[in-house]
Amino acid sequence: MAPAAITPPQGVQQTSELTASAVAHKIAQTASELKNGSNGMETSLRSLDASKLTFTRTTTPMKVPQAGDPIIATSSQCTDHMITAKWNCTTGWDAPELRPYGNLSLAPTASCLHYATECFEGLKMYRGYDGKLRLFRPDCNCRRMLTSATRISLPAFDPKELEKLLIAMIAVDGPKWLPTPGTMLYLRPTMIGSAGALGVAAPKEATLFIISTFMPTLSSPKGLRLLASQDGVRAWPGGFGYAKVGANYGPSLMANSEARARGYDQVLWLLDGLVTEAGASNFFVVWRSKEGKLQLVTAPLGGKIILDGVTRRSILQLVRERLTDGSSGLDPVEIVERQFTMDEVVEVVKDGRMVEAFAAGTAYFVSPVSVISYKGEDLQIPMAKGETGEYAGLIKNWLVNIMYGKEQHEWGVVIDEKDGN
Amino acid sequence: MAPAAITPPQGVQQTSELTASAVAHKIAQTASELKNGSNGMETSLRSLDASKLTFTRTTTPMKVPQAGDPIIATSSQCTDHMITAKWNCTTGWDAPELRPYGNLSLAPTASCLHYATECFEGLKMYRGYDGKLRLFRPDCNCRRMLTSATRISLPAFDPKELEKLLIAMIAVDGPKWLPTPGTMLYLRPTMIGSAGALGVAAPKEATLFIISTFMPTLSSPKGLRLLASQDGVRAWPGGFGYAKVGANYGPSLMANSEARARGYDQVLWLLDGLVTEAGASNFFVVWRSKEGKLQLVTAPLGGKIILDGVTRRSILQLVRERLTDGSSGLDPVEIVERQFTMDEVVEVVKDGRMVEAFAAGTAYFVSPVSVISYKGEDLQIPMAKGETGEYAGLIKNWLVNIMYGKEQHEWGVVIDEKDGN
Numbered sequence: 034m035a036p037a038a039i040t041p042p043q044g045v046q047q048t049s050e051l052t053a054s055a056v057a058h059k060i061a062q063t064a065s066e067l068k069n070g071s072n073g074m075e076t077s078l079r080s081l082d083a084s085k086l087t088f089t090r091t092t093t094p095m096k097v098p099q100a101g102d103p104i105i106a107t108s109s110q111c112t113d114h115m116i117t118a119k120w121n122c123t124t125g126w127d128a129p130e131l132r133p134y135g136n137l138s139l140a141p142t143a144s145c146l147h148y149a150t151e152c153f154e155g156l157k158m159y160r161g162y163d164g165k166l167r168l169f170r171p172d173c174n175c176r177r178m179l180t181s182a183t184r185i186s187l188p189a190f191d192p193k194e195l196e197k198l199l200i201a202m203i204a205v206d207g208p209k210w211l212p213t214p215g216t217m218l219y220l221r222p223t224m225i226g227s228a229g230a231l232g233v234a235a236p237k238e239a240t241l242f243i244i245s246t247f248m249p250t251l252s253s254p255k256g257l258r259l260l261a262s263q264d265g266v267r268a269w270p271g272g273f274g275y276a277k278v279g280a281n282y283g284p285s286l287m288a289n290s291e292a293r294a295r296g297y298d299q300v301l302w303l304l305d306g307l308v309t310e311a312g313a314s315n316f317f318v319v320w321r322s323k324e325g326k327l328q329l330v331t332a333p334l335g336g337k338i339i340l341d342g343v344t345r346r347s348i349l350q351l352v353r354e355r356l357t358d359g360s361s362g363l364d365p366v367e368i369v370e371r372q373f374t375m376d377e378v379v380e381v382v383k384d385g386r387m388v389e390a391f392a393a394g395t396a397y398f399v400s401p402v403s404v405i406s407y408k409g410e411d412l413q414i415p416m417a418k419g420e421t422g423e424y425a426g427l428i429k430n431w432l433v434n435i436m437y438g439k440e441q442h443e444w445g446v447v448i449d450e451k452d453g454n
Numbered sequence: 455m456a457p458a459a460i461t462p463p464q465g466v467q468q469t470s471e472l473t474a475s476a477v478a479h480k481i482a483q484t485a486s487e488l489k490n491g492s493n494g495m496e497t498s499l500r501s502l503d504a505s506k507l508t509f510t511r512t513t514t515p516m517k518v519p520q521a522g523d524p525i526i527a528t529s530s531q532c533t534d535h536m537i538t539a540k541w542n543c544t545t546g547w548d549a550p551e552l553r554p555y556g557n558l559s560l561a562p563t564a565s566c567l568h569y570a571t572e573c574f575e576g577l578k579m580y581r582g583y584d585g586k587l588r589l590f591r592p593d594c595n596c597r598r599m600l601t602s603a604t605r606i607s608l609p610a611f612d613p614k615e616l617e618k619l620l621i622a623m624i625a626v627d628g629p630k631w632l633p634t635p636g637t638m639l640y641l642r643p644t645m646i647g648s649a650g651a652l653g654v655a656a657p658k659e660a661t662l663f664i665i666s667t668f669m670p671t672l673s674s675p676k677g678l679r680l681l682a683s684q685d686g687v688r689a690w691p692g693g694f695g696y697a698k699v700g701a702n703y704g705p706s707l708m709a710n711s712e713a714r715a716r717g718y719d720q721v722l723w724l725l726d727g728l729v730t731e732a733g734a735s736n737f738f739v740v741w742r743s744k745e746g747k748l749q750l751v752t753a754p755l756g757g758k759i760i761l762d763g764v765t766r767r768s769i770l771q772l773v774r775e776r777l778t779d780g781s782s783g784l785d786p787v788e789i790v791e792r793q794f795t796m797d798e799v800v801e802v803v804k805d806g807r808m809v810e811a812f813a814a815g816t817a818y819f820v821s822p823v824s825v826i827s828y829k830g831e832d833l834q835i836p837m838a839k840g841e842t843g844e845y846a847g848l849i850k851n852w853l854v855n856i857m858y859g860k861e862q863h864e865w866g867v868v869i870d871e872k873d874g875n
Contacts, residue, residue: 051685108651109563109650111562233707272693280705283607288473289656
């Protein structure tokens with residue numbers, strides 16, 4: 034009568050960590066494909082191959098908006114061209130195409146419109162003060178795009194090929210669209226599940242596209258005003274907060290609108306009281322510990338709750354190299370990547386131990402924070418230099434110098450624009 | 455030196471429950487618009503208005519696939535027409551259009567492709583054994599669509615107008631595409647953020663569309679084999695598990711693929727050991743409590759973790775009306791909506807107290823479960839009548855009778871097909 038519990042046969046995988054297993058399988062498969070050079074193997078799917086890129090130039094070039102044009106604030110003005118590449122599960126990646134910017138044609142049953150099978154990256158191209166065009170650590174973005182695609186059941190690719198496509202795109206549109214030293218444009222590689230089928234399953238077709246848009250400067254001279262959210266949770270253990278997938282963004286918009294309606298700029302996302310991200314940026318504080326140690330504190334990547342930000346990673350490395358020995362002129366700080374709570378932040382502010390706080394990401398760059406609202410209280414965060422704290426100011430300066438070529442650094446990848454002309 | 459904590463001025467809302475506040479504001483605003491009949495007010499946005507529907511018939515009608523055609527299994531074959539309606543934040547809803555089925559044209563910057571600003575519904579239309587075409591409780595789906603749209607920052611609408619559009623759609627395509635008694639087609643109302651702008655904000659334009667597809671029968675005569683997930687978590691308190699938004703689906707696909715690769719049909723989603731949903735369906739067990747009470751147990755809606763399923767809701771109501779007094783011929787069951795853990799399920803199975811289990815939703819309908827795998831053990835779940843348990847079998851029969859007109863019931867809404875011809 035009593036149904037027995039049956040032990041599965043030997044060799045069957047025992048772990049119940051399904052998502053982790055699936056991700057591990059896909060990563061192993063990707064690594065194996067890359068190693069074997071699947072292009073040459075008849076039995077394998079075609080890999081994404083930037084060397085196969087075809088070029089179709091626009092015959093109706095658009096006008097470049099000038100500084101101050103209101104269209105810039107809409108983040109909707111794209112450049113003349115886009116790159117697209119299609120994938121399907123039986124043949125792999127088609128040759129990528131550079132073609133005139135234009136609408137995508139999607140079946141109403143396309144997976145991405147129903148099941149959020151989509152991921153993206155955001156990076157900027159910079160016209161240096163030396164006249165050169167640069168990307169900032171595009172290898173990091175391309176690797177993260179693979180991580181995100183894997184998590185959301187989209188196809189794998191060699192991140193180096195994506196990087197080559199980014200470079201091809203800006204070699205074509207950079208000279209016309211980004212002529213002025215000290216300015217930037219935004220690059221948005223995106224992948225969507227484009228298979229038309231309503232079954233809830235990994236999409237059998239996908240489309241990669243790369244577009245470039247104007248983007249306004251988002252940081253405020255008054256500092257960001259953050260409103261801590263107590264009910265909305267951006268990401269959770271076992272979720273997907275570490276991946277740059279659409280599913281992390283849409284659900285956050287309600288809280289975001291509410292914060293703006295109340296006079297704040299962004300939501301400070303908490304998880305069970307732990308501070309995680311500010312808006313769609315990583316969050317840093319500089320405080321003095323109870324023992325008097327000056328510390329740069331930010332949430333750790335370990336729990337897969339927060340995004341592995343390229344700006345975050347770069348800040349930690351620069352601070353490690355330049356701010357831990359006193360040579361910068363500022364007091365050295367200790368880097369602490371650990372979980373910390375909003376209650377700790379409140380205590381530090383009330384004790385007068387908060388030195389400064391800032392958000393960091395590609396869109397908001399390094400944005401000093403002036404206020405954090407929590408449980409109805411506006412906590413004032415110092416900004417020692419008026420428009421910024423000293424540490425955020427110094428760090429931002431270092432990054433700007435690399436991005437715009439005032440400091441020659443391996444992170445600033447110079448683009449050869451001759452290729453595009 | 456110490457920055458002061460400033461109390462905000464009187465009248466400013468104190469709650470830090472941002473998402474809940476934002477949702478409440480939007481619901482209040484929607485209710486007020488509906489009450490005031492915004493159509494007649496110049497100062498208001500136009501409401502969604504089914505009476506304004508325009509009709510453009512196809513000039514290239516498609517062939518209806520016959521039973522057994524492999525295209526049915528792909529859930530991609532749509533009917534001849536679709537309905538679309540556009541919204542923008544300055545004017546509200548445009549007149550909806552019934553037009554030939556075809557691809558959507560979307561800017562590569564469209565919000566839905568990046569930020570998962572998308573929600574949908576799934577319901578079926580049934581060709582009754584009495585020759586009539588019916589929907590099953592479409593009012594429930596239309597109300598839930600409003601809940602989902604609100605949660606994902608898409609525009610509000612009167613659910614009754616959406617219901618009228620669904621009816622208009624199937625009045626046109628029903629006669630040709632669903633002629634055979636005892637068969638069904640799937641309806642998929644969808645809303646997407648179609649504004650082209652990369653700023654992370656509520657979309658300023660949206661598109662509602664309604665399509666209808668063939669869908670295979672998903673339940674298996676051997677019963678569903680479920681694999682409990684220990685790492686992947688579908689939904690979280692403060693998240694959006696209760697809403698039918700794309701962001702709940704894409705992230706679940708990895709675990710789903712892994713489950714299928716291991717020989718299971720669906721993932722049984724746990725949250726801190728609590729049993730929540732099976733695949734994209736609600737999950738029910740019938741067990742005997744330790745005290746010997748026969749109980750129908752399912753997770754509660756309270757925590758906003760699980761979907762408020764129309765099938766779930768209907769099952770609970772039918773069981774309440776017909777299965778609690780013994781008149782059905784089966785032993786009466788007590789309905790228990792409460793949190794329960796996977797450990798309880800294991801204990802009940804091992805004690806021989808499990809009577810049956812089933813998944814319930816529109817896609818999988820009422821699907822008996824034969825196996826639940828947890829921590830490497832395959833727990834056998836009884837199916838007393840071979841292909842089903844007795845309770846699932848009886849409940850399914852009740853529902854089928856209502857859906858296909860063998861029982862006249864207010865839930866089976868008969869469609870007047872004359873309107874479409």
